[in-house]
Amino acid sequence: MSIHIDRTACIGCGQCAEICPGTLIRMTDGKAEMRYPKECWGCVSCVKQCPVHAVSLYLGADIGGMGSRMTVKKEGSLLHWTVTHPDQTTETITVDSRDANQY
Numbered sequence: 001m002s003i004h005i006d007r008t009a010c011i012g013c014g015q016c017a018e019i020c021p022g023t024l025i026r027m028t029d030g031k032a033e034m035r036y037p038k039e040c041w042g043c044v045s046c047v048k049q050c051p052v053h054a055v056s057l058y059l060g061a062d063i064g065g066m067g068s069r070m071t072v073k074k075e076g077s078l079l080h081w082t083v084t085h086p087d088q089t090t091e092t093i094t095v096d097s098r099d100a101n102q103y
């Protein structure tokens, strides 16, 4: 599992590097860079934290992702999880975080 960082969109705030529990992201030339992709366990903390949605999680073939990437946008208690497929089509699933303990 790993993440993709869109360095063009990155504004260099450093929040993803700060929140990664494995210290896997570093800042270079004022932008975030994934240092150790093989070490990423896909906790999505960095994906959630990025204020400009520049971080996405690669969805591996083992879970049907086949090169798709996932980002998340917060809207109050709602989390909008969007999967972008290689052909650029998208699907969005919305989850209310207030219901998280129901499952």
Ligand code: SF4
Pocket (backbone or CB within 6 Å): 002, 003, 019, 020, 021, 022, 023, 024, 025, 039, 040, 041, 042, 043, 044, 045, 046, 047
């Ligand atoms: S998904 Fe988790 S482990 Fe992977 S880079 Fe982001 S914060 Fe670190």
Ligand code: SF4
Pocket (backbone or CB within 6 Å): 005, 009, 010, 011, 012, 013, 014, 015, 016, 017, 031, 032, 049, 050, 051, 052, 053, 054, 055
């Ligand atoms: S959180 Fe987003 S904008 Fe901030 S450094 Fe990381 S990738 Fe760049």
